[in-house]
Amino acid sequence: MENAPGGQPSPTTESPALVSRSRQLGDVSVQPILEASSRRRLSWTAPTGPEIVGCGVAASLTATGPSRIDDVREQAETQFARLDYDGPTVGRPRAFGGFSFHDQRPVTETPNGSDRGDSPWEGFGPARFVIPRVQVVSAADETWLTAVGSDDAVSTELDRWQTRLESAPAVTSGESPTIESQERSTPTDAWRRQVHRAVETIESTELQKIVLAQSLTATLDGDLALPTILTRLQRRYPACYRFAIDGTDSSSFFGATPERLIAKDGTTFETEALAGSVPRGETPEAETSHAADLRRSEKLDAEHAFVVDAIRTNLTALVESITVRPQTIKRLATIQHLQTPMHGRIGANTHVLDIVRALHPTPAVGGVPQTQACETIRAIEPIDRGWYAAPIGWFDEHGDGEFAVGIRSGVIAGETVTLFAGNGIVAGSDADEEAAEIDLKFRSILDELH
């Protein structure tokens, strides 16, 4: 570093403002990170790994409006350029966060523009990512602790967290509160009117599909700790992305989503269409019979095809090749879905956020055509979607990363949990059948709360 007149080192633009170092750990418990209250915790586990937890804020990236995805990408480039990382790829620093579903309305306002004082989305914002101060990545039998901070603080931080993690008890699924009351955002009559209005719009305009959602607020008789809910979701949904990210000191968005939006690693990517639902059924015979209905139904096939087509069309200009694999069925605890995996090759310089921008919202959570569907959702839905059904995930310095669609999810704030669920509406949809599917989707998380 150069010395300024007077002998003081002068900051130069080249000098890294942040350093990041990693250390390999043995078998440790991540409980202290998940219990780091008011430290902006995050947890991310993909079905095929890795398992990542973090806390603290080394750098924060926020943006608003229609260019929010590009703005986050630009801010990240500046932050990663300032960051000097010395360590293995597995432990590299990453930016974690998410976007709101809509790019236009601030997430704390209601459809008519008035303030929603009780919004669970306070603190989340239209786009918010953090590069955490402390990150623990467990992948393929290796665990790496990474700290990000100023040069003189990082090794102390590594020592401190290594001691804490090595001496902590294993993550446990603690006390079970019971659900005292439940309140739906959308009573049956209002839901029927919404679906009716959506179907009418589909019959009389260009709109072909729209996903309408509801929220359900559950009041518990005690706190539900984040490690507890994450442990339960891990047991029940090993084939889903389990995630949690703090919005404020006292609220977290969490869930177990079956839906991958995009995973990009170097020159390869993976994505999928997931849409079209039937119940799982109470017996093996019922499950098989529902699955047969799922494969036979022209309506569900059309709902699903919208998603496959939109993903393929929207990726064409960005990717070098795309392969659409045969359709399968994804079976979850309460529900089963049509799933079409897709993968392909992509330029190494294409950022995962470019793909997120091209895909979100797919017709699995928005509709067809996209813009009209989003406008109709804002006009019809009485809830603030916030980050529900929106991209949530991480990316690194090279633009690699992974994003899931934030469904089967909710916000937990003390004893209040607000869950979200939606369903695709097409011509001929029946409001009561759609409501039954939404109930199954609520249940996927509700059943794990108590």
Ligand SMILES: C=C(O[C@@H]1C=C(C(=O)O)C=C[C@H]1O)C(=O)O
């Ligand atoms: C919108 C949700 O799920 C989406 C809608 C589906 C459908 O309409 O069949 C199925 C899976 C998801 O793509 C949700 O879970 O809230």
